[in-house]
Amino acid sequence: xxxxxxxxxxxxxxxxxxxxxxxxxxxxxxxxxxxxxxxxxxxxxxxxxxxxxxxxxxxxxxxxxxxxxxxxxxxxxxxxxxxxxxxxxxxxxxxxxxxxxxxxxxxxxxxxxxxxxxxxxxxxxxxxxxxxxxxxxxxxxxxxxxxxxxxxxxxxxxxxxxxxxxxxxxxxxxxxxxxxxxxxxxxxxxxxxxxxxxxxxxxxxxxxxxxxxxxxxxxxxxxxxxxxxxxxxxxxxxxxxxxxxxxxxxxxxxxxxxxxxxxxxxxxxxxxxxxxxxxxxxxxxxxxxxxxxxxxxxxxxxxxxxxxxxxxxxxxxxxxxxxxxxxxxxxxxxxxxxxxx
Amino acid sequence: xxxxxxxxxxxxxxxxxxxxxxxxxxxxxxxxxxxxxxxxxxxxxxxxxxxxxxxxxxxxxxxxxxxxxxxxxxxxxxxxxxxxxxxxxxxxxxxxxxxxxxxxxxxxxxxxxxxxxxxxxxxxxxxxxxxxxxxxxxxxxxxxxxxxxxxxxxxxxxxxxxxxxxxxxxxxxxxxxxxxxxxxxxxxxxxxxxxxxxxxxxxxxxxxxxxxxxxxxxxxxxxxxxxxxxxxxxxxxxxxxxxxxxxxxxxxxxxxxxxxxxxxxxxxxxxxxxxxxxxxxxxxxxxxxxxxxxxxxxxxxxxxxxxxxxxxxxxxxxxxxxxxxxxxxxxxxxxxxxxxx
Numbered sequence: 001x002x003x004x005x006x007x008x009x010x011x012x013x014x015x016x017x018x019x020x021x022x023x024x025x026x027x028x029x030x031x032x033x034x035x036x037x038x039x040x041x042x043x044x045x046x047x048x049x050x051x052x053x054x055x056x057x058x059x060x061x062x063x064x065x066x067x068x069x070x071x072x073x074x075x076x077x078x079x080x081x082x083x084x085x086x087x088x089x090x091x092x093x094x095x096x097x098x099x100x101x102x103x104x105x106x107x108x109x110x111x112x113x114x115x116x117x118x119x120x121x122x123x124x125x126x127x128x129x130x131x132x133x134x135x136x137x138x139x140x141x142x143x144x145x146x147x148x149x150x151x152x153x154x155x156x157x158x159x160x161x162x163x164x165x166x167x168x169x170x171x172x173x174x175x176x177x178x179x180x181x182x183x184x185x186x187x188x189x190x191x192x193x194x195x196x197x198x199x200x201x202x203x204x205x206x207x208x209x210x211x212x213x214x215x216x217x218x219x220x221x222x223x224x225x226x227x228x229x230x231x232x233x234x235x236x237x238x239x240x241x242x243x244x245x246x247x248x249x250x251x252x253x254x255x256x257x258x259x260x261x262x263x264x265x266x267x268x269x270x271x272x273x274x275x276x277x278x279x280x281x282x283x284x285x286x287x288x289x290x291x292x293x294x295x296x297x298x299x300x301x302x303x304x305x306x307x308x309x310x311x312x313x314x315x316x317x318x319x320x321x322x323x324x325x326x327x328x329x330x331x332x333x334x335x336x337x338x339x340x341x
Numbered sequence: 342x343x344x345x346x347x348x349x350x351x352x353x354x355x356x357x358x359x360x361x362x363x364x365x366x367x368x369x370x371x372x373x374x375x376x377x378x379x380x381x382x383x384x385x386x387x388x389x390x391x392x393x394x395x396x397x398x399x400x401x402x403x404x405x406x407x408x409x410x411x412x413x414x415x416x417x418x419x420x421x422x423x424x425x426x427x428x429x430x431x432x433x434x435x436x437x438x439x440x441x442x443x444x445x446x447x448x449x450x451x452x453x454x455x456x457x458x459x460x461x462x463x464x465x466x467x468x469x470x471x472x473x474x475x476x477x478x479x480x481x482x483x484x485x486x487x488x489x490x491x492x493x494x495x496x497x498x499x500x501x502x503x504x505x506x507x508x509x510x511x512x513x514x515x516x517x518x519x520x521x522x523x524x525x526x527x528x529x530x531x532x533x534x535x536x537x538x539x540x541x542x543x544x545x546x547x548x549x550x551x552x553x554x555x556x557x558x559x560x561x562x563x564x565x566x567x568x569x570x571x572x573x574x575x576x577x578x579x580x581x582x583x584x585x586x587x588x589x590x591x592x593x594x595x596x597x598x599x600x601x602x603x604x605x606x607x608x609x610x611x612x613x614x615x616x617x618x619x620x621x622x623x624x625x626x627x628x629x630x631x632x633x634x635x636x637x638x639x640x641x642x643x644x645x646x647x648x649x650x651x652x653x654x655x656x657x658x659x660x661x662x663x664x665x666x667x668x669x670x671x672x673x674x675x676x677x678x679x680x681x682x
Contacts, residue, residue, distance in 0.1 A: 065438075072424070073414075073420045073421070073423060073424040073427075074420075074421075074424065074621065079414045079415075079420040080414070080415075082414060082439075083413070083414040083415065083441055083443075086414075086439060086440065086441045087441065087443065089440065089448070089452065090445070090448055095438050095440075095452075095455065095456070095459070096438065096439055096440075097406075097436050097437065097438055097439075098423075098427060098437055098438075098439040099427065099430065099436075099437075100424055100427045100428065102424075102428065104431070107430070107431055111430065111436075114436065115436070118436070220621055220624075220625070254625065255625070257627075258625070258626075258627045261627045262627065265606075265607070266606070280415065280561055281625075283561075284561070284595065284596070284599070285599075285627075286598075286599045286602045286603065286626075286627045
């Protein structure tokens with residue numbers, strides 16, 4: 001059974017300090033001498049004092065909780081981003097309430113409403129379910145990563161630059177046709193930059209090209225089937241032509257590579273493959289895949305900095321609301337490996 | 342700026358019910374007629390009432406928070422387990438505070454102490470950092486997964502059965518020598534069952550065998566280097582012998598497969614490879630890897646059920662403490678693919 005809670009009164013009696021001094025120890029320890037801090041710290045140990053943070057939350061409104069809304073964990077990009085965000089605990093002390101939507105919009109909305117009721121201090125949103133306008137209406141510090149972000153702060157990879165880098169490399173390799181496979185990305189999302197970068201370079205260099213945009217599935221099996229079908233179409237449509245294929249992410253690039261290896265026993269000379277993300281899937285592939293590396297650690301760090309900046313402002317006596325949303329852009333890094341020249 | 346909070350007083354005035362009736366609506370809605378429930382629900386909407394869960398926590402001690410302590414997210418096994426646990430939100434409504442230790446013991450212990458201060462209701466622990474004796478001393482509902490579990494409830498794969506299944510399959514393939522690569526697992530952890538199963542079958546069938554137990558690294562790069570070095574040793578020690586290699590997990594099995602494919606362009610006939618986990622890495626490999634499938638969805642579901650059972654008991658007027666810790670064992674499923682006969 002649980003013991004009776006130790007109160008400030010108990011600590012004051014034990015140390016012969018006033019309750020005000022004990023309170024100062026918790027709220028502003030440096031206002032006490034080191035010696036007195038030590039005496040109180042030892043008393044807390046002797047009394048087996050357990051801090052009740054819930055009571056503190058009610059007192060000062062600081063929950064130190066941040067919500068993370070992530071679409072899934074099966075794409076390496078998301079699990080690595082989550083890992084990097086969680087590891088900021090060491091720096092800032094914020095605890096993370098994590099939710100994976102897995103495409104269930106109603107449940108995601110319900111979850112966010114619950115988080116708001118729990119007085120979380122801020123939220124990092126990677127899922128695409130809820131518009132930035134609705135997110136902004138929550139009146140909560142928010143940072144989004146790689147999604148529509150008109151009304152909220154965000155940190156994104158420079159996707160256009162990434163699309164340009166990937167397409168330029170494929171163009172240099174003397175491909176007859178360049179192909180980009182992606183889901184149907186709305187024009188107001190950062191990812192659309194990859195498509196635009198692809199098109200701009202193809203047009204600029206006057207290289208025949210084709211876009212395959214459509215539903216690429218929500219699970220590994222669905223995605224593999226989509227890519228398998230697309231490969232059949234591509235093989236029929238462009239036989240004997242050198243094909244440069246720019247996949248929307250490394251997981252999909254790895255699927256394409258494996259399908260080709262299973263069919264031909266090697267990567268045929270008339271294929272060049274580029275991924276996107278720089279996730280483990282690209283380097284762990286049997287033929288390491290060329291990719292556009294997103295600096296996931298930098299994105300996670302910048303996102304958390306941007307969030308902490310907003311959350312800290314709220315704790316000031318006279319917080320100054322952010323004028324316009326801040327959008328940070330992180331440069332991607334072209335990683336040349338063995339699936340391109 | 343935030344609006345003034347709507348109080349029970351406001352709701353009572355608006356609906357012309359007593360404050361007691363409003364309180365009953367929140368704590369025991371079925372004690373009101375459906376019609377009166379509707380009137381109050383509509384009033385809440387009209388008044389734009391936002392539930393303050395923090396205040397409710399203080400009132401009834403139910404935070405609906407569960408902590409998850411996980412070693413890392415780079416092994417598919419862990420990210421998939423996390424995904425499955427998080428998805429139980431839909432069933433139970435518990436919200437998860439997630440922490441990845443990444444080998445930093447001090448920070449992990451500090452984090453758990455914080456969670457306790459936040460009055461979380463329970464904890465699912467996958468990391469190996471803290472002994473089950475210490476975990477039990479927190480006096481909190483806990484379920485561990487695949488780690489030392491003497492003093493706490495747990496759900497584990499039947500690792501011994503898995504080791505037997507994997508080794509028996511390799512034995513049938515007519516290997517000259519069987520090899521098991523694993524980290525130095527303490528005998529009181531569930532994983533040790535794999536090693537014991539391997540040894541028992543090798544001895545029973547009198548097949549030459551070798552165990553390589555040691556530090557297998559904390560990151561992809563470290564692990565790849567370890568396995569690359571072990572492969573060199575194995576190639577030198579057992580040339581011209583048919584080798585059946587049972588890897589401790591699919592990620593490592595995939596590394597071994599890729600190293601062999603890079604060296605020989607195909608999986609040589611004198612190698613048979615078994616993984617463990619049944620994670621995406623095994624089916625996504627260019628040559629799909631035979632493995633012992635852990636039923637991650639079942640484990641996550643059982644772990645959450647076992648935790649909810651303990652947490653619900655605590656909420657009863659006269660909770661009956663659990664006698665001895667409950668240990669559930671989930672049978673693994675042998676998955677034969679293309680890296681074994």
